[in-house]
Amino acid sequence: MQVPLLDLKGQYAPLRAEIEQAIAQVCNEQRFVLGPKVGELETQIAAYSQAEHGLGVSSGTDALLVALMALGIGPGDEVITSPFTFFATAGVVARLGARPLFCDIDPRTYNLDPAAVRAMLEKKCEQRGDRLVNKATGGVVRVLLPVHLYGQMAPMDELVAIAKRYRLAVVEDAAQAIGAALPDGRRAGSVGDVGCLSFFPTKNLGAFGDAGMCVTNDRGLQERMRILRVHGGEPKYYHSFIGGNFRLDEIQAAVLLIKLKHLEDWTIARQRNADHYDALIRDAGIAGIVGVPFRAPGYRHIFNQYMIRVRRRDELRVHLAANGVGTEIYYPVPLHAQQCFAYLEHSPEDFPHSLAAAAEVLALPIYPELAAEQREYVVKQIAAFYRA
Numbered sequence: 001m002q003v004p005l006l007d008l009k010g011q012y013a014p015l016r017a018e019i020e021q022a023i024a025q026v027c028n029e030q031r032f033v034l035g036p037k038v039g040e041l042e043t044q045i046a047a048y049s050q051a052e053h054g055l056g057v058s059s060g061t062d063a064l065l066v067a068l069m070a071l072g073i074g075p076g077d078e079v080i081t082s083p084f085t086f087f088a089t090a091g092v093v094a095r096l097g098a099r100p101l102f103c104d105i106d107p108r109t110y111n112l113d114p115a116a117v118r119a120m121l122e123k124k125c126e127q128r129g130d131r132l133v134n135k136a137t138g139g140v141v142r143v144l145l146p147v148h149l150y151g152q153m154a155p156m157d158e159l160v161a162i163a164k165r166y167r168l169a170v171v172e173d174a175a176q177a178i179g180a181a182l183p184d185g186r187r188a189g190s191v192g193d194v195g196c197l198s199f200f201p202t203k204n205l206g207a208f209g210d211a212g213m214c215v216t217n218d219r220g221l222q223e224r225m226r227i228l229r230v231h232g233g234e235p236k237y238y239h240s241f242i243g244g245n246f247r248l249d250e251i252q253a254a255v256l257l258i259k260l261k262h263l264e265d266w267t268i269a270r271q272r273n274a275d276h277y278d279a280l281i282r283d284a285g286i287a288g289i290v291g292v293p294f295r296a297p298g299y300r301h302i303f304n305q306y307m308i309r310v311r312r313r314d315e316l317r318v319h320l321a322a323n324g325v326g327t328e329i330y331y332p333v334p335l336h337a338q339q340c341f342a343y344l345e346h347s348p349e350d351f352p353h354s355l356a357a358a359a360e361v362l363a364l365p366i367y368p369e370l371a372a373e374q375r376e377y378v379v380k381q382i383a384a385f386y387r388a
């Protein structure tokens, strides 16, 4: 049996006629950037995310970049974030000349641990006038950038309380978490000052290429991000500040508008698949060997990824590949140990939970169309590996 990590063809087939028609419509109208469908998508994604405003941008990475630019982040500034995430989270910070200030994760959820953030702030930072200064670097700590990894939100109540106390802005990296929610029902992206979504094809809501969105309840930030999206020109060709080309294509918006109607059903199917994996792993008697995703009580996990945690992870991965099962490691090297961040002078052991997770996590196929027999086959193969 073949079980790819992700197979988008099954999602496309039933939508094909509708999507082709929508693309043809864009072709006929020849309005390719920031047209009416982008505006409609912004309205609908903002509503879905329970935020007041949406701003379509070119990718999830650019959503993060434009959010930090709108907050005025630049050289001399520092941004608190997780070292256990996709590269873009910290990459955008460094690209703006600012410094990523890493704190370790909660080993159960893989999300930024509020206790680690508090401890870092108390130990490494001090208030000087109205600025929160990193004593070692002299940098000004300005933003808290939690990531909702794998589709489960970080503990935002605690994180926002820390941000309030230290007067930090909060930018949510919600690239993997569209529709995820806190126990009180608030959705990913709507809790911080800006939420950043990605529509990269592997995300739960995937475009036919790159696309992303910023959502916010702050009118002023929305306006600044809107101007930054078009090189900072307002009115056109008059620049009071420097932005970039962060525009969203009309064709991507057309595709996403059609897919958005199915997102709830797809999320429910992912959750069903996750529950099934949990049960299969338990029933196979390997629950002591194969750690299943921890679901924080009350949180709505949208399972962009279903991550198991195992010993001999790399051997297991080879065994699964040899038996037709696709897997992936998100992420094999924590950011504080990346070569490009050597100048931050971390040792790998600085964030032991991130380091350990990077050595032990493995993503199993979880996409909505995955058949029950495929899920059973995947767990059978895992059980066979550990029994041998």
Ligand SMILES: *Cc1c(COP(=O)(O)O)cnc(C)c1O
Binding pocket: 059, 060, 061, 062, 085, 086, 088, 089, 147, 173, 175, 176, 198, 199, 200, 210, 211, 212
């Ligand atoms: C996918 C992703 C991004 C970047 O989104 P792109 O659309 O690929 O640029 C940022 N952060 C996280 C956590 C992601 O998973």
